[in-house]
Amino acid sequence: MKPADLTRSEEDHLKAIHVLSGTRSKASTNAISERLSTKASSVTDMLRKLAEKGLVKHRPYHGVKLTSKGEVVALHLVRKHRLWETFLVERLGFGWAEVHEIAEQLEHITSEKLVDRLDAYLGHPLFDPHGDPIPDSKGRVQERPTSPLADCRSGEQVRLALVDESNDALLILLNDKGLRLGSVITVEAVHAFDGSMDLRVRSGGHITLSAQVLSHLHVEPAPK
Amino acid sequence: MKPADLTRSEEDHLKAIHVLSGTRSKASTNAISERLSTKASSVTDMLRKLAEKGLVKHRPYHGVKLTSKGEVVALHLVRKHRLWETFLVERLGFGWAEVHEIAEQLEHITSEKLVDRLDAYLGHPLFDPHGDPIPDSKGRVQERPTSPLADCRSGEQVRLALVDESNDALLILLNDKGLRLGSVITVEAVHAFDGSMDLRVRSGGHITLSAQVLSHLHVEPAPK
DNA sequence: TCCCATTTTTAGACCAAACTAAATTTGACC
DNA sequence: GGTCAAATTTAGTTTGGTCTAAAAATGGGA
8 A cells, every 4th residue: 555646735734744743743724834835724625635535634623633644654755855955965065054945845756766775875864964863764763862952051061963943044043153963062151031052162162042043952962 | 037937847848849849840739748648738728828938939730849948948957857867877876767757857856056066966977878968057968979870881880879768668678688878889780671780789799679779779989 | 601812614716737529720632 | 722631729627726705613711
């Protein structure tokens, strides 16, 4: 039983639901429509269609979640998206900020063989350029214990592991400050007033990040 | 004045017209519809739309040809298609026969920067895996003097330079016979009865090709 | 418990891109 | 030059995906 042939729009909706239901396990019509820049009524239509295909469970007025069949499709899309992002950054020299939009197109290319070859060509990477895990061909993801940078205390030394937003402006800001995935950071001060932090970046300088930026950064223990 | 945003269907039509009008400079409605597996009436509709956008010149009942603006778009699509084919074969290890269909999808990805980076990554190749020239970013193509293998005489030694068809079965046949681009071939016999040829492939064996196969092969003088 | 703002769905319309069937044009042949 | 088959266009329909506007459901606060 193949993932069947889905239209681009159907795929976009499945992926949106997957991402949005990450924490709460259900996604709302409005949240989906906002993410896809469409109207709520269009989303409702699509949900009915996807429900008929057995890809989502839609309880009207109460949100939607993926069936296991839908989850498989969504994870496969995420896999393709993150593999292509990795290719663009590592092989073609793109910066993080630029690749999201292109990968949005590339993730819809349908060829199992292409995905698997690309995966092998890149050396079966476990994480994409933003630190997000890349599902393997069976949909399994490598988990990694990360914690919010915002929770760190003064004096802690950690490594930047994950940026949980593909917002261009955020990525450009990090770039400007000399921060990249794997950067080793020492917390120099935490300001209670606004939640901002002063940091020292090894092989970089002293920087300050606002709480708004910090909320998207996750770290892991610094290497020895 | 950008190539403007075109739908996938519009792009497909432009490329079909480009390819079909290669020899005669005009393409017929039926030929286009056959190539795209649609009906003639659908093509007529599309031609009107493309004509309104100034991309084609359509004289009803008398065929269609690209305007210079349409030609630019078509050449850009050809460029993308052939660069992706090259990537798939040279980097991902695909065989010639498999890449056409995937490249048909990849050629519609819109990102100038992506195309140019891919081109550089591949070392600015002049020819794709089938021997077809790859237009550069300005649409210029590298010409190469090739002649039909079918015109060769007994005893001639030549090199396979171009296969002018992306038909799967043809490419698989060539593969089975041990022929690839660049193969050095000696003509051993030409059979007047059916136009078939007996050939010897250097670093291969003795093979026989039908006139039907030969008609798609083009050669250049053998290297010294 | 009732009310009302917010969210979501329904109803009806539009557009692009395809189709079928019918009408029209062309051009080759007698 | 007239005729007819093939090629092409026109007319009208369908499907998928979106929209706007109106109706319905939900759930928190008085």
